Amino acid sequence: MSKKKKWTLIIVIPLVLIIIVAGSYAIYLYNKTEDMVSDSQEKVGRENETSDLREEAVDPVEDNVSVLFIGVDNSEFRDEKASRSDALILGTFNKQNSSVKLLSIPRDSYVYVPKVDRNTKINHAHFFGGPKATIETVENFLHVPVDYYAKVNFEGFIEVVDSLGGISYDVPYEIWESDSDDDKNSIHLMPGEQQLNGEQALALARTRKYDNDVERGKRQQEILRTIVNKATAASSILKLGETVDAIGNNMTTSLSFGDMKDFLAYGLDENISIETVNLDGSGGYMDDGLWYFQVDEESKHDIQTDLRNHLDLKENIDKGDYASDEESTNTY
Template sequence: MTINRHKLMKQKRHRRKKVWKFIGVPLLVLLLATTSYGAYLYYVAKDTLGAASKDNELSEREKSDKRSDKVNPKNDNISILFMGVDDSDSREYGTATRTDALILATFNENQKTVKLVSIPRDSYVHFPFNNDYDKINHAHVFGGVEGTVQTVEELFDIPVDYYVKLNFNAFIDMVEALGGIEVDVPITFSEQDSKDRKNAIRLKKGLQTLTGEEALALARTRKIDNDIERGKRQQLVLEAIIKKAISVGSVTKYGNLIEAVGTNMKTNMTFEEMLSFHDYATAGSNFSIQSLQLEGEDDYINRVYYYKLKDESVQSLKQELKTHLEVNSKSDPSHVAQPLDDNTDLPDEKQS
């Protein structure tokens, strides 16, 4: 009996950790039902999160070109592209910025399953909006949200139905709204802060409570090793956020948490569409999330680093995502990114 209880508790904790990979926005909506002042929070969320869709950067597009009909997340399999951007003044390139994180999520309504693909920021891909080849994090610089969505749609040959764009302020404000998070920092390091002040954040290895700025520094630093280890640190931070968010002591902070996300977020999802994800979280043991990896190899061309995706990995993930969404479309082989050679000329503004 004790063993079974321990197993059940372990499975429950494991499911909680998985929920945050759901990327937060639907989760915050789900939290409303768990509080004694859920009705009040519902209207706060409706006003705050609903406002995020008013500045929709895909307002000219009713649906993906790869769809024959507009989808409804309540009834249909759908996909969401989550975009993390640093839109501070010191990092602006005209009116757009690079994406610091790209995560594609596909949702199967009948199975109540989610598949997540993290797309390395330096992945060398084709840009359909200007017929160029470049790092995927530059798609937002030159094509905005629409260009980034088109690029991901072409890469995997599937429809991207929705996008959610969050900036660094959202991340910082979320941690601050929770009163900080406890993290076992895996390495001692120094990193710039959100204002790009060099070595402004200094953290030592070990268990400690992090502020919003410190949590962001831990999640974004990558010069000390590589993007693989960076991903592991981001997982540590995100798990710490969800652990704090579901604690009893954080109930009274949900209003601030919703505001922190909503005021720093843009999306083409309506509040009613966000509510549709309630079915996934209430599916119990039937709900599952799987993280998928894009394989590739490091390379340098003209002293510029990029991540060359392995074609077999792209093709394998492409088919898996199509099957999960239950869609069929034909890919154009002419759009598969071609290898760069040593004579490739990349302008200075693209070499990051």
């Protein structure tokens, strides 16, 4: 065999092996993800699984759509099925602009909950009726359709961050916070850029003692963005199997595997734009002795208009189509 042929084989054989291994791993991840989504899928329970604010069903490939991300606490001290949502983030996805808007909704926002026909904190909606009641409440509050939802519990959040080897984050201030088992002050973080494990990242996302609900929502948006960036980085490719396991064991979603594949276009677009938006307002105690966040109406209207435009929906809204969101003293 000539020297040229030998060197050709030395170069080509490893490349072929790499391609085979990479292809096998891709197939493995594909099948693993398909199984995970199948096991995690849980429909909302709406007619044709379509929002009442839509004239017809949507398709993530062709249409601009929205996803409500629900974070719930499922520690041993709480029953997830009768739990309140600890985080609510509404994401709207625009195909034409390859852009995403993320709205964090303060958990103590005083809103009308259709399931119980009265006003209370928005995070109580999940307690009264799970994802469906939460979706109905968010739609009534913002008059923006929620096409899909994904609910992840705290254990899933922790496992995802740990499966990625942690995340690098600039902690804004010193904090003392409970861990996921409610062990008081077991998490202690100093300010500055540092590597956070799952428990630490969760503590930072959850804490409300050092600022307010609005700032907490901004932190959650930024932490979510950091996790997504880490998960899609080339250095995380070999960790994706663990990440899929972490998500699958702790998530329920109305998205099918086909729907999730359709969202890949956003993740693969290097020019994708992700914008975070937040509601203004103020907090205070009401006659029932509980603290509520009162959303500023002008801020709500501006964000409502912004999200509807992002979904390419008409700006004008017939409020007669929606339940009353006037204040009620009959609180939870």
